Amino acid sequence: MRMSRLFLRTLRDDPAGADIASHRLLLRAGCIRQVASGVYAWLPIGQRVLAKVAQIVREEMDAAGAQEMTMPIVQPRELWEQTKRDVDYGPLMFRLEDRKQARYNLSPTAEEVITTIVAGELESYRDLPMNLYQINWKYRDELRPRFGLLRAREFLMKDAYSFHIDVDDLKRTYQDMYDAYSRVFTRCALTFRPVEGEAGEIGGDTNHEFMAMAAVGEDDVVWCQKCDYAANAEVARRKSETVDGKADAPAREKVHTPDMPGITAVAEHLGVPAGELLKCIAFDLDGEVGLALVPGDRDVNPAALAQAVAPKRARLLADDDFAAHPHVVKGYIGPDAESVALVIADPMVSAPHGWVTGANEIDHHVRSAVLGRDFEVGEWADLVAVVPGDPCPRCGSPLSIDRGIEVGQVFELGTKYSEALGALYTDEAGAQHPMVMGCYGIGISRIITAVVEEHHDEQGIAWPAELAPYDVHLVVIPGKGDEASEVIKTADELYDALANAGVDVLYDDRDASPGVKFADADLLGVPVRLTVGAKGLKRDVVERKLRKTGEESELQITDDLLTVSAEELRTAVL
Numbered sequence: 001m002r003m004s005r006l007f008l009r010t011l012r013d014d015p016a017g018a019d020i021a022s023h024r025l026l027l028r029a030g031c032i033r034q035v036a037s038g039v040y041a042w043l044p045i046g047q048r049v050l051a052k053v054a055q056i057v058r059e060e061m062d063a064a065g066a067q068e069m070t071m072p073i074v075q076p077r078e079l080w081e082q083t084k085r086d087v088d089y090g091p092l093m094f095r096l097e098d099r100k101q102a103r104y105n106l107s108p109t110a111e112e113v114i115t116t117i118v119a120g121e122l123e124s125y126r127d128l129p130m131n132l133y134q135i136n137w138k139y140r141d142e143l144r145p146r147f148g149l150l151r152a153r154e155f156l157m158k159d160a161y162s163f164h165i166d167v168d169d170l171k172r173t174y175q176d177m178y179d180a181y182s183r184v185f186t187r188c189a190l191t192f193r194p195v196e197g198e199a200g201e202i203g204g205d206t207n208h209e210f211m212a213m214a215a216v217g218e219d220d221v222v223w224c225q226k227c228d229y230a231a232n233a234e235v236a237r238r239k240s241e242t243v244d245g246k247a248d249a250p251a252r253e254k255v256h257t258p259d260m261p262g263i264t265a266v267a268e269h270l271g272v273p274a275g276e277l278l279k280c281i282a283f284d285l286d287g288e289v290g291l292a293l294v295p296g297d298r299d300v301n302p303a304a305l306a307q308a309v310a311p312k313r314a315r316l317l318a319d320d321d322f323a324a325h326p327h328v329v330k331g332y333i334g335p336d337a338e339s340v341a342l343v344i345a346d347p348m349v350s351a352p353h354g355w356v357t358g359a360n361e362i363d364h365h366v367r368s369a370v371l372g373r374d375f376e377v378g379e380w381a382d383l384v385a386v387v388p389g390d391p392c393p394r395c396g397s398p399l400s401i402d403r404g405i406e407v408g409q410v411f412e413l414g415t416k417y418s419e420a421l422g423a424l425y426t427d428e429a430g431a432q433h434p435m436v437m438g439c440y441g442i443g444i445s446r447i448i449t450a451v452v453e454e455h456h457d458e459q460g461i462a463w464p465a466e467l468a469p470y471d472v473h474l475v476v477i478p479g480k481g482d483e484a485s486e487v488i489k490t491a492d493e494l495y496d497a498l499a500n501a502g503v504d505v506l507y508d509d510r511d512a513s514p515g516v517k518f519a520d521a522d523l524l525g526v527p528v529r530l531t532v533g534a535k536g537l538k539r540d541v542v543e544r545k546l547r548k549t550g551e552e553s554e555l556q557i558t559d560d561l562l563t564v565s566a567e568e569l570r571t572a573v574l
């Protein structure tokens with residue numbers, strides 16, 4: 001491609017509103033342009049990268065035995081009502097009506113559609129397993145679209161769905177997809193970690209998220225320094241046990257703590273560390289009040305609490321709720337508050353200890369509250385949010401926490417969708433069963449954010465070879481001397497020779513200064529830069545520079561380089 005003809009305008013300065021390096025660089029390098037909040041146009045350079053990521057995913061899906069198809073982006077809302085996910089997705093779903101007021105939505109994902117299609121096509125155990133995928137645009141009206149392609153409202157996803165006679169068969173495909181995902185992210189040159197994930201609205205049991213490790217990631221990844229335990233912080237747990245035994249503490253004593261509704265102020269006032277306090281978090285439990293207890297220096301992990309009380313739903317009390325429950329005194333809640341339906345505590349609270357805690361009375365706390373003497377716990381559950389250094393639930397070694405970008409997720413779904421939508425198969429004996437399903441997503445456009453976050457420097461992007469929009473960035477510097485036309489002629493010949501050898505070349509044939517050309521080459525990030533200039537040609541050489549390492553070398557450009565075999569030319573240049 002000749003840059004003089006390319007639809008590309010690079011930006012020298014950082015665009016306003018782009019908060020992370022990848023967003024800035026993708027805009028500056030002319031890969032994408034924002035059209036609406038979280039909605040982007042893909043310009044030719046960006047389009048080539050997107051196509052390359054999609055192709056890697058396609059190759060690995062095909063190799064894993066999945067078959068490509070395409071489903072519509074417009075989906076009938078009825079299908080979502082049948083699985084009740086219409087409600088679960090809530091405002092995240094882009095909803096629309098046609099001229100007859102029939103209700104539709106834009107595809108945020110496609111379990112309902114694929115399950116309905118499969119229900120109509122497959123009926124026997126002989127037809128299974130079946131694994132189907134598409135690469136298609138998805139729409140989610142995200143609360144906070146941000147960081148460019150990282151959290152967009154329109155984004156490209158690969159979504160695959162597998163159908164099985166039983167869980168064992170599902171597990172085989174699940175493992176194949178897990179392995180295929182590892183190959184995809186390795187080919188994309190990402191540093192990644194598969195971690196135990198949260199199921200969210202999708203439901204189901206086992207699932208793993210593939211996290212590209214990056215400081216800008218929106219997820220916390222908990223991982224063990226010793227064994228292979230790794231989990232999204234939402235589902236991560238620490239090794240914990242309840243301990244028996246009563247604290248040998250003096251009698252409970254009320255203390256005056258005026259205007260001190262927070263842990264820190266009380267701890268300071270009483271001169272004790274925050275961990276000596278007992279934190280009592282009040283929540284609504286389907287209309288009743290529950291209390292979650294953790295040590296004062298720890299936080300409750302909301303996802304852990306939700307899991308502990310499921311299928312009931314926990315919601316932290318708001319000011320209105322406190323008004324409705326006067327015995328639960330905001331800022332001064334004790335574990336023995338009246339009319340509480342459930343007291344649930346983390347095992348850390350079982351340590352024999354005289355706790356400082358709320359007195360259920362404004363401006364008052366108590367000292368030496370003892371479990372089994374002054375208050376009771378109804379249920380024990382892992383509730384605390386894991387912090388670095390906590391013991392690994394598998395091996396007890398210290399845990400670490402780093403940020404990650406979720407680039408993919410694999411789920412064992414079970415029969416939730418097949419039961420709701422009638423995807424049944426007949427077994428050998430003639431009996432009918434719901435198909436057992438798995439589903440598998442990859443954020444193709446989001447991968448590009450993760451790749452640029454990992455592969456860039458001050459000057460611009462440094463694309464990994466497999467994703468680069470071009471293989472070679474050919475720069476011609478004709479100079480002002482008599483030899484200018486000869487230099488251009490050589491560069492043109494090299495461009496043709498490389499093209500014939502099957503090398504994708506971006507040829508900077510523009511009438512621009514060397515400074516501008518080199519700055520653009522660094523910004524665009526094609527892995528190999530070749531420079532044809534008057535100085536080099538005097539010695540019959542072309543300069544070769546690698547974008548990633550800055551390593552420079554020279555290629556002899558005697559008549560040979562232009563006449564060697566395509567294979568030899570490729571090897572010399574790439």
Ligand code: ATP
Binds near residue numbers: 152442
């Ligand atoms: P998140 O937790 O980040 O909102 P999710 O778990 O809801 O994502 P999935 O339903 O698992 O997303 O979708 C599959 C993949 O699609 C994700 O792993 C992610 O890579 C990608 N993805 C999801 N939402 C977005 C988005 N708003 N913008 C870009 N990619 C997205």
Ligand code: MG
Binds near residue numbers: 209406408409
């Ligand atoms: Mg997910």
